[in-house]
Amino acid sequence: MIRDQDDALAQAKVWLEDGRSVVLATVVQTWGSAPRQPGSQMCMDDQGRFVGSVSGGCVEGAVIDEARQVMESGEPRLLTYGVTDEMAWEVGLACGGEVRIFVELVT
């Protein structure tokens, strides 16, 4: 059965027990209309898998790229994504909001 916000943390534990590297991304602040509330989480492993979400699919790809670097350096990162021009190929939120995401390695 699906469990809402729980699964990123539970999944992190499962992956750690399998001996994989795990990075957690957490929405820590939002402005305007943002798709996911503060506290929403996504966890990623070293094989490019992810569970959970931090937006409506708009910035997950970029966060996964950042997660690879956090996995290597071990240093947490604080990312901010804002409004994008819908016609441009940049990463951001088409909904007009802004979101701050904390990315950390589980050690």
Added chain:
Amino acid sequence: MKRDTLDRVLADREAQRPFVLATRLDTGDQWLIRPDENGVDGVSAQLREAALQALAADRSATVTIDEVDRFLQVFNPPVQIILVGAVHIAQPLCHMALAAGYRVTLVDPREAFATEERFPGVHLMRAWPAEAFRNLRLDRRTAVVTLSHDPKFDDPALELALRSPVFYIGALGSRRTHAKRCARLEEAGFAQSDLNRIHGPVGLDIGARTPGEIAVSVMAELVGCLRAAHA
């Protein structure tokens, strides 16, 4: 996040203890703040106060204390839905409530109805409502929905729900059934203001016909009441 912190977060969440995970956004250092535990190293009185406020509002947020941003992630026990009557409509309702992240308890003394096969993942209580409700928390994060439309199951559950601060009370049944139900409850001593707390016929009026559609209308009404109360 340290692995030890992850283990503590998962254990406390499993035990349904309320707490806040505070994270310094510059260094990543973390603390667990619990309402029943004072004097944690590294947690100032101001930080503790902010964490307890976030917990009460059920809202995770970033706060700035002494020019340092800290994220306060709220872990409250899940919203609980108590269903009375393991009838057909209870099946899609259980699925949707679990998908929304709620804890579901289903009360029905009839062994043939309340089975694990029909209700996977649901906390089943094969008991009469009056007895089952004694062992359940009926608080502001709880909803009670009666589905049996049989007075001998539904009425005792509604009476106990009306004497509690639960955020939502719903009762399945037609307008006629509901009018009779209200007459019985009035006879039992409940005032009109009490009866107004009962959503009956249950659910938003969206013309729902099938059990799945009725479940959608009940869930929509229930979420509306929950979030209105927290707004």
